[in-house]
Amino acid sequence: MLVRLIYASRASGIDGEKLSAIMKASRTHNAAAGITGVLVFSDGIFMQVLEGGRDEVSALYNRIAQSRSHRDVVLLDYEEISERRFAGWSMGQANLSRLNPGVLLKYSERAVLDPYKLGGQAAVALFEELVQTAVIACPGQ
Template sequence: MLVRLLYASRASQPIDDSALATILKQSREHNPAEGITGLLCHADGTFIQLLEGGRDAVNARYKQIVGDARHRDVVLLSYEEVTERQFGGWSMGQVNLQRLNPGLVLKYSESGRLDPYRMSGTSMLALFHELVSSGAIVCA
């Protein structure tokens, strides 16, 4: 059974480009073997991640994230059973924040600032869909 999980968290310590690159590299190396695909966004110390895959694999990954000392304030934004993947093209895609249009964020949020703690899971998912359509997703 496939599921889609969307969560947000805050980094417990500052994350630089090198640390983020390491996280993405590890995800891209390990996710295919577990059947996990998805997207990661990091902005201003906040992570937003969407995971798709088998229920057991996605649940186990989320449990690891919740217990990871690098994350705090982990909040589940959306969790649903799905019949097909919507973001299956990426072992772990990355949102290119240079291409993030504040007007697009404003379409789904109270302000033009990306803040998943002030957005619904449905709105975040719709924003991710538009980011895919606009080419704002980077993959290695």
């Protein structure tokens, strides 16, 4: 059974170098576990969509929730799915500096990323728009 999970968290002690290391490890682990997804990181906030088998996605989310790199972890959306929407990435990363601020404003109260104020459907729609506008990068994949 496939599921999609979207969560938000605040970063603890994450700089550019550590984020790159996390992304590299995630791509390796996720590909082996059959997990695909996209990560957005902006102003110390993570928002991530994960898709894959229920057991694998749940285990990864539990590791993230217990990680010292994350705090204030909040589940935004979880659903069974018939097909993946983000199958092209073992872990894509959104570059919000390339994004028209109007896209964020379309789904939230202000033109800044604040996933704590997004509903699940808005979070999925935002990720889909990030993919459609080619804001997602996946170096080394």
